[in-house]
Amino acid sequence: MSRAMTPQTTARRPARRGPVLAALASTALLVTLTAPAPPAHADSGPGAPADTTPPLKIDAKDSDLRMPEGAKLAPGRVLDIKSVVETDDGDERREDTNAKVKFALQAEVLFGKDSAKLGGEAKARIKEIASEAERQNAKSVRVFGFTDDLGSAGHGIVLSKQRANAVQQALAEDLDPSVNYEIRGYGEQYPIADNASEEGRKRNRRVEVSFPRTA
Incomplete structure (x- = not known):
């Protein structure tokens, strides 16, 4: 009498892959961290070869380059530099x-401070300005005085006009008697720097001399 065979299942323990995977991961990480980065380079450095492409040829007789009949060029403009x-x-x-x-x-x-009397150095500088005005053959000269915003506005107007007058008189000693002068005192108006600091106020206390340019 034969016995019924009962199938047997052999259970297998799973492989211990944890340490192996960890080792592989560590190796991959090491390779990633130690792999050399590609060298950096500029697209076009100082040593880049010059472009040897020949320039585009233009046919000066090409009809497409001609202006339409009756058209005129716009007048030339001189930029103020x-x-x-x-x-x-x-x-x-x-x-x-x-x-x-x-x-x-x-x-x-x-x-000097709060004064309209010219000093010795001032006359030498004004003489240089007069020489430039002569070189430009100036027929008219503007002399404008300015102050900072300290003190009253009225005092600044008076002082700036007195200083402009003093500079004009020094210019007149060297320029032709036929030269016309425009003399004004603007006081604290038209500052060129911030009056909040002494450096700015110093720049604003000034006399400007201007004349047409011909040379």
Whole structure:
């Protein structure tokens, strides 16, 4: 009599893969961290080869380049270019444009405190301005005085006009008697710097001399 065979299932213990996976992960991480990065490079550095492509040829006789019949070119425009030169200490400033020349002298260079009497150094600087006005063959000269905002506005107007007058008289000693002068005292108006600081107030205390540019 045969016995019924009962199938037997052999249970297997799962493989211990934890340490192996951890080791593999560590190795991969090490490779990732130690793998050399690709070298950085500029797209176009100072040593890049020059472009040798020949320039595009244009046929000057091409009909497409011609202006339509009856058309006229617009009149040429001359741009007003300004050149500004200032001494290192800021005592003197010169501005040149196509139309005029303007000098700005700080009041401390020309006058004593709250004074309209010119000093010796001031006359030498004004003589240089007169020489430039002669070189430009100036027929008219503007002399404008300015102050800071300390004190009353009325006092600033009077003092700035007195200083402008003093500079004009010094210019007249060297310029032709036929030169016309426009003399004004603006006081604290038209500041070129912030009056909140002494440095700014110093820049605002000035006399400007300007005349047309011809040379």
